Amino acid sequence: MLDADLAHERDYVAGLYARLEELREEKRRQLAQVRRAGAVGTMQNVSERDAFAALYEDRLAQLDAVDDRLVFGRLDLDSGEAQYIGRIGLTTEDLQRLMVDWRAPEAGHFYQATAFDRQGVRRRRHLILQGREVKAIEDDVLDAGMLADNDSLQGEGALLAALNSKRTGRMSDIVSTIQSEQDRIIRSSISGALVVQGGPGTGKTAVALHRAAYLLYTHRDRLKTAGVLLVGPSSSSFMKYIERVLPSLGETGVVMASVGRLMPGIHAVPEPDADVAAIKGRLDMATVVANAVANRQRIPAEDRILEVDGRRLVLTPRQVRRARERARSTGKPHNEARVTFVKILLRELTEQMTELVEAGNIGNNADRSYLAEDVRSARDVRIALNLCWMPMTPEKLISELFSKPAILEFCTPTMSPAERALLQRPADAPWTESDVPLLDEAAELLGELDPAAGRGLAQQEHDRARDLANAKQTLVNMQAAGVDPLMSAEELAEQNQEQETRQTAAERATSDRTWAFGHIVVDEAQELSPMQWRLLVRRCPLKSFTIVGDIAQTSSVAGANSWQGALAPMFGDRWQLEELTVNYRTPSQIAEAAVRMANAAGLVVSAPKAVREGRWSPVIDEVDPGQVVSRLVEVLPEELDALDGGLLAVIADGHFLPEATAALRAAHGRRVGTGAGSYEQDIVVISPREAKGLEFDGVVVLEPSMMLNHEHGKVGDLYVAMTRATQRLRLIASEPVPAGIKR
Numbered sequence: 109m110l111d112a113d114l115a116h117e118r119d120y121v122a123g124l125y126a127r128l129e130e131l132r133e134e135k136r137r138q139l140a141q142v143r144r145a146g147a148v149g150t151m152q153n154v155s156e157r158d159a160f161a162a163l164y165e166d167r168l169a170q171l172d173a174v175d176d177r178l179v180f181g182r183l184d185l186d187s188g189e190a191q192y193i194g195r196i197g198l199t200t201e202d203l204q205r206l207m208v209d210w211r212a213p214e215a216g217h218f219y220q221a222t223a224f225d226r227q228g229v230r231r232r233r234h235l236i237l238q239g240r241e242v243k244a245i246e247d248d249v250l251d252a253g254m255l256a257d258n259d260s261l262q263g264e265g266a267l268l269a270a271l272n273s274k275r276t277g278r279m280s281d282i283v284s285t286i287q288s289e290q291d292r293i294i295r296s297s298i299s300g301a302l303v304v305q306g307g308p309g310t311g312k313t314a315v316a317l318h319r320a321a322y323l324l325y326t327h328r329d330r331l332k333t334a335g336v337l338l339v340g341p342s343s344s345s346f347m348k349y350i351e352r353v354l355p356s357l358g359e360t361g362v363v364m365a366s367v368g369r370l371m372p373g374i375h376a377v378p379e380p381d382a383d384v385a386a387i388k389g390r391l392d393m394a395t396v397v398a399n400a401v402a403n404r405q406r407i408p409a410e411d412r413i414l415e416v417d418g419r420r421l422v423l424t425p426r427q428v429r430r431a432r433e434r435a436r437s438t439g440k441p442h443n444e445a446r447v448t449f450v451k452i453l454l455r456e457l458t459e460q461m462t463e464l465v466e467a468g469n470i471g472n473n474a475d476r477s478y479l480a481e482d483v484r485s486a487r488d489v490r491i492a493l494n495l496c497w498m499p500m501t502p503e504k505l506i507s508e509l510f511s512k513p514a515i516l517e518f519c520t521p522t523m524s525p526a527e528r529a530l531l532q533r534p535a536d537a538p539w540t541e542s543d544v545p546l547l548d549e550a551a552e553l554l555g556e557l558d559p560a561a562g563r564g565l566a567q568q569e570h571d572r573a574r575d576l577a578n579a580k581q582t583l584v585n586m587q588a589a590g591v592d593p594l595m596s597a598e599e600l601a602e603q604n605q606e607q608e609t610r611q612t613a614a615e616r617a618t619s620d621r622t623w624a625f626g627h628i629v630v631d632e633a634q635e636l637s638p639m640q641w642r643l644l645v646r647r648c649p650l651k652s653f654t655i656v657g658d659i660a661q662t663s664s665v666a667g668a669n670s671w672q673g674a675l676a677p678m679f680g681d682r683w684q685l686e687e688l689t690v691n692y693r694t695p696s697q698i699a700e701a702a703v704r705m706a707n708a709a710g711l712v713v714s715a716p717k718a719v720r721e722g723r724w725s726p727v728i729d730e731v732d733p734g735q736v737v738s739r740l741v742e743v744l745p746e747e748l749d750a751l752d753g754g755l756l757a758v759i760a761d762g763h764f765l766p767e768a769t770a771a772l773r774a775a776h777g778r779r780v781g782t783g784a785g786s787y788e789q790d791i792v793v794i795s796p797r798e799a800k801g802l803e804f805d806g807v808v809v810l811e812p813s814m815m816l817n818h819e820h821g822k823v824g825d826l827y828v829a830m831t832r833a834t835q836r837l838r839l840i841a842s843e844p845v846p847a848g849i850k851r
């Protein structure tokens with residue numbers, strides 16, 4: 109590397125930061141100006157000021173988020189042009205391009221060009237920055253004849269440096285070292301369902317997050333109004349682990365939710381019983397919920413006498429049956445069809461009432477319209493109609509389904525008594541993750557409790573038009589107040605709408621069950637049950653999905669054994685499979701031991717090629733029964749030493765978690781955390797289930813055979829635990845070490 113080249117790049121990069129600083133300054137100035145101007149004036153002025161302030165604050169936050177390693181690449185093209193690639197696009201004030209956004213089509217060459225397919229690129233240069241400073245540059249010369257072998261791994265030095273760096277407990281972006289097989293997936297078409305299968309550490313999560321950012325950039329028009337939903341596994345550790353990646357790519361508009369949070373207002377806990385989860389995840393639960401709804405549309409066994417103002421009306425089973433048929437034929441959900449049901453019967457009862465009144469007052473033609481109100485408000489009538497067609501909330505329907513044995517039996521004619529016994533529970537039991545799709549199914553079949561409360565499309569359109577008009581008026585007002593907003597009326601209207609929609613997408617994801625997202629990214633998708641898939645497809649009727657996962661890592665009993673099996677009910681054969689084949693996380697010695705173990709236990713795994721060899725082979729401690737935790741405490745200093753400040757996870761079955769946590773806390777105090785821990789904690793004690801998707805510099809697995817035992821988990825649990833390590837793996841066993849781990 110030439111010093112002159114490095115000096116040149118440092119100069120250029122300093123220029124990029126100077127421009128970033130200028131843009132920030134501009135936003136700060138606009139923000140200050142808006143705040144000053146808004147201090148006086150009407151209520152409307154004040155809320156306009158707030159809208160502007162929020163807009164500028166948001167932009168400022170975006171510019172701040174891309175500060176670290178703003179630029180990472182340069183392409184020298186056949187045309188002689190040098191193109192810098194970074195987290196966002198930057199131009200000079202007079203619109204000369206300084207840096208291309210990594211998601212722009214022309215930046216694709218940075219990730220895809222090879223010596224065999226140069227795509228007009230003569231040289232690809234990686235700029236390795238620490239903070240704002242260029243520490244090194246690394247070149248791939250792609251000119252024919254200058255590079256003999258096919259560099260399927262690009263920027264190897266930069267990649268290895270990234271892979272060997274210490275873990276922080278939070279995932280970071282891979283934007284500077286995306287590999288070509290990953291890039292192809294990130295940039296593939298938005299339409300349809302794309303399944304990304306890959307073994308542990310192949311970058312599935314990383315690819316899913318970068319794809320969300322790419323789609324938002326490329327299809328901003330479509331996605332800014334509809335939004336993108338990112339669904340992750342239930343553990344909060346995982347969401348915490350990935351939460352910084354998208355902001356560092358300049359995206360704040362993605363709604364992130366775990367599967368337990370997909371029903372507004374419900375904060376579900378994990379399902380404690382795997383057998384219950386398996387039943388509730390089955391597709392036939394949709395019929396069970398439909399039966400529960402139908403069960404609320406009842407026909408009385410015999411005539412009912414209803415007293416209204418001292419007169420006796422008769423409600424017959426035949427009348428109710430006919431009204432029910434007509435209400436059902438509207439095709440509306442239960443609560444909405446109830447309006448038709450009630451209307452028909454009230455009319456018939458009112459006719460009866462009128463006849464009775466008239467029979468007693470022959471020849472008297474007085475106005476009888478008050479009778480309809482008398483019938484409607486009569487206590488007997490209200491009770492009778494409710495008994496026949498009870499208005500329902502999803503919560504009440506599902507809660508009664510599982511807490512009232514008679515209802516459960518009626519709704520589950522094909523289930524065995526043992527299955528029913530598993531489903532039964534008290535009415536006040538907390539909602540679990542496997543209830544969420546059932547509640548959603550119920551909400552779909554029940555509809556709005558108060559049909560008038562639903563905001564129709566027409567109303568939403570009206571609101572949007574009104575907001576646009578307001579945005580224009582805002583600009584006029586700002587100018588009149590002496591503030592120069594530095595943007596045109598059109599831009600402002602557009603920006604305000606964008607701001608509004610972004611918030612709305614996020615807000616509505618938690619408050620409106622019927623919100624239809626433009627795209628859904630699902631991580632750890634192998635864990636989803638058929639009922640959870642059903643819910644997700646309802647959230648994106650266009651079926652535009654990115655689905656990432658590893659079938660071999662399934663630990664939920666309700667989860668999938670094959671992509672075909674999991675997806676066929678919802679997507680038919682309209683999905684496309686891509687595979688990631690290189691393991692970027694786990695050193696080869698550890699990855700190979702994990703694969704040998706899985707194969708010996710009869711688990712078919714996709715065994716990706718490990719990109720690097722580690723310093724250590726797995727260390728195995730065989731101890732006497734009862735000595736597992738004491739050995740852990742004993743060897744921990746050695747592990748911490750080897751990792752030299754890195755992050756260490758102790759992965760153990762639930763049985764060992766409390767004991768291991770207590771023993772480690774006694775020795776290492778507040779350095780010991782549970783779950784994903786916090787930034788100050790470099791030792792975490794965690795179950796294999798929670799560890800899914802996460803990674804650590806070092807991993808100690810306690811009693812591996814226990815994770816193989818089906819009572820405690822599937823083979824996948826031990827496979828997941830062993831493949832979390834980026835540097836070092838140790839296993840402490842008092843029972844026989846599962847076959848395959850030792851060579």
Ligand SMILES: Nc1ncnc2c1ncn2[C@@H]1O[C@H](COP(=O)(O)OP(=O)(O)OP(=O)(O)O)[C@@H](O)[C@H]1O
Pocket residue numbers: 267270271280281282285286287290306307308309310311312313314315658692693800801802803831
């Ligand atoms: N192109 C890349 N450049 C740098 N690091 C990468 C690249 N691809 C993946 N990685 C790193 O490899 C590790 C594993 O990635 P990730 O967690 O996305 O894998 P995964 O396939 O989701 O794994 P698992 O299924 O085991 O949870 C992460 O630290 C990620 O940053």
